[in-house]
Amino acid sequence: MGAVFFNHPAQVSIAPNNPPIVIPPEGGAFSFEATIANNSDMAVEVEVWTMADVPGVGHYGPLLRRTLHLSPHQTIYRPSLSQSVPGFAPAGDYYYIGYVGNYPDKMDSSSFAFSKAGESTAGRWLVDSWFEKRSGSDEPVRASLLGNYPNPFNSSTTINYELSSGGEVRLEVFTLLGEKVTTLVDRWQVAGYKSVSWDASRVSSGIYFCRLTVGDYTETRRMFFIK
Numbered sequence: 001m002g003a004v005f006f007n008h009p010a011q012v013s014i015a016p017n018n019p020p021i022v023i024p025p026e027g028g029a030f031s032f033e034a035t036i037a038n039n040s041d042m043a044v045e046v047e048v049w050t051m052a053d054v055p056g057v058g059h060y061g062p063l064l065r066r067t068l069h070l071s072p073h074q075t076i077y078r079p080s081l082s083q084s085v086p087g088f089a090p091a092g093d094y095y096y097i098g099y100v101g102n103y104p105d106k107m108d109s110s111s112f113a114f115s116k117a118g119e120s121t122a123g124r125w126l127v128d129s130w131f132e133k134r135s136g137s138d139e140p141v142r143a144s145l146l147g148n149y150p151n152p153f154n155s156s157t158t159i160n161y162e163l164s165s166g167g168e169v170r171l172e173v174f175t176l177l178g179e180k181v182t183t184l185v186d187r188w189q190v191a192g193y194k195s196v197s198w199d200a201s202r203v204s205s206g207i208y209f210c211r212l213t214v215g216d217y218t219e220t221r222r223m224f225f226i227k
Contacts, residue, residue, distance in 0.1 A: 009040035010070065011108045012048065014098040017080065025118030027087035032112070035077045035149050036100060038070035045069050047103045050083070050127060053111075055092030064127040065103060075158040075195050077149040083127050087120035143167075145212040145219040148198075152224035156199045159184070159223075161212050166190045170213040173198060173223075176206060200225050 017031040038044050046068055051061035063083070068076065083096065093115050101107035146160040159171065171185035181203060184196045200208075205227045211220045 021114035053095035
């Protein structure tokens with residue numbers, strides 16, 4: 001089955017983790033976060049890919065290209081992706097661009113700037129830890145609470161986590177004083193990448209904590225709700 005596209009249901013957002021980014025002449029890497037969202041009531045299959053706008057060259061790539069299957073209103077968030085920049089890349093000002101669509105047809109795009117101070121000779125353009133494959137596997141390598149997006153948020157946010165194996169999962173939200181606000185998940189789940197939306201429209205603005213419990217593993221992250 002081909003990709004399902006209507007009224008631009010998918011969106012992409014990328015942003016550098018530690019701007020400004022300046023790559024040394026011998027090459028290096030930068031870290032960035034990325035979000036892919038399906039805004040429709042239907043499951044969609046989309047492609048995501050990245051390009052570099054290289055000074056004196058133009059658009060170079062795709063550096064990465066993946067197919068994603070998104071459930072209705074699913075959001076996938078990756079907080080720490082790594083893009084290498086080789087030594088042979090020319091000095092100057094760049095743009096790093098993320099696309100979603102049906103390659104090469106674009107549905108949505110997002111970009112940010114970086115620069116390179118000089119050039120040498122070696123290296124390859126590589127992207128690590130994208131949306132589908134990690135450590136040679138299609139499944140997560142561990143249970144992890146990936147955080148929520150957007151954060152800070154107004155009204156609602158999507159909490160993302162991953163499971164390396166099936167198990168009993170509990171996802172809860174607490175106030176700053178430790179009072180439980182709600183339980184979002186309390187059931188058995190299979191391995192994979194998960195996302196759950198929290199509608200916070202009935203609670204007060206402030207700091208909240210999301211806690212993921214999978215067997216003996218527990219992880220907590222902070223969320224900022226601003227009305």
